[in-house]
Amino acid sequence: MGGNPxxxxxxxxxxxxxxxxNGGCPWDRRQTYATxxxxxxxxxxxxxxxxxRQDFDDxxxxxxxLLFQVVFYAQLGQEEGRFDFGxxxxxxxxxxxxxxxxxxxAQSDSAFxxxxxxxxxxxxxxxxxxxxxxxxxxxxxxxxxxxxLSRSVKLQKRAARVGFDWxxxxxxxxxxxEELDEVLEAVQEDESQQRVQExxxxLLFAVTNLxxxxxxxxxxxLRLANQKFEHxxxxxxxxxxxxxxxxxxxxxxxxxxxxxxxxxxxxxx
Numbered sequence: 001m002g003g004n005p006x007x008x009x010x011x012x013x014x015x016x017x018x019x020x021x022n023g024g025c026p027w028d029r030r031q032t033y034a035t036x037x038x039x040x041x042x043x044x045x046x047x048x049x050x051x052x053r054q055d056f057d058d059x060x061x062x063x064x065x066l067l068f069q070v071v072f073y074a075q076l077g078q079e080e081g082r083f084d085f086g087x088x089x090x091x092x093x094x095x096x097x098x099x100x101x102x103x104x105x106a107q108s109d110s111a112f113x114x115x116x117x118x119x120x121x122x123x124x125x126x127x128x129x130x131x132x133x134x135x136x137x138x139x140x141x142x143x144x145x146x147x148x149l150s151r152s153v154k155l156q157k158r159a160a161r162v163g164f165d166w167x168x169x170x171x172x173x174x175x176x177x178e179e180l181d182e183v184l185e186a187v188q189e190d191e192s193q194q195r196v197q198e199x200x201x202x203l204l205f206a207v208t209n210l211x212x213x214x215x216x217x218x219x220x221x222l223r224l225a226n227q228k229f230e231h232x233x234x235x236x237x238x239x240x241x242x243x244x245x246x247x248x249x250x251x252x253x254x255x256x257x258x259x260x261x262x263x264x265x266x267x268x269x
Contacts (some may be wrong), residue, residue, distance in 0.1 A: 011068070012085055015075045033076060037145070039067040052223065099125050123161055149218040152208040160195060172210050179203040235262040 004010065018028040043066045050059045073083035097104040140160075142154045160167065166172050183199040211218035237256045240247050245254070 015071045153212050172213050175206045179206045232262050
């Protein structure tokens with residue numbers, strides 16, 4: 001195939017070959033923008049997982065898989081005469097230069113010394129871009145396909161930048177208590193499942209707001225909590241096996257005792 005073994009040009013040629021009607025891969029030829037989306041999301045999470053595991057030997061593989069998703073969309077765009085990989089690169093380059101005038105523009109760096117000024121200028125430019133696309137609302141271009149926790153934070157950040165936010169933790173935490181009470185009230189009053197779901201959604205939204213105020217990514221925090229739960233539950237299962245005690249017959253009291261034992265061991269107790 002020729003070319004630098006690690007070049008983008010080689011990757012683009014491979015992609016074109018995979019999509020070639022004459023001798024290409026049947027699976028790749030069947031794909032559309034919509035069918036690739038689940039794979040894109042999966043690859044993005046695998047990048048995040050490699051970083052969280054600090055598996056930097058595996059990270060280039062995962063980043064390559066994610067890059068391939070971009071190349072795949074670009075190939076589809078080129079086939080339809082909409083755009084190509086070069087335009088994708090050009091647009092992000094133009095956007096980065098446009099949104100960083102303090103780095104690439106003629107303006108003096110002194111005009112953007114503090115982070116608050118940078119954020120204000122960033123939002124001003126994004127608002128201008130939204131207006132050109134006929135998306136004028138503050139929340140207009142927050143992607144609906146984001147994971148719900150991540151989208152909650154983005155919505156909250158956007159609203160906060162125009163002053164719709166609390167300036168301390170007390171009302172943020174208070175809102176969580178308020179929303180929890182409303183969930184329990186809906187359950188106790190035997191409200192519809194739709195009402196319970198709505199109230200639970202409000203509670204989750206309030207929790208993500210607390211995460212935002214604490215500068216914690218709730219999506220990452222929940223992934224780590226999932227990992228912790230998986231590790232501890234596997235430990236509970238192993239202890240049941242060692243005690244020749246069927247998991248389903250152990251009972252909650254015994255399972256909880258094993259769980260607490262594992263927690264103490266983790267803390268060196």
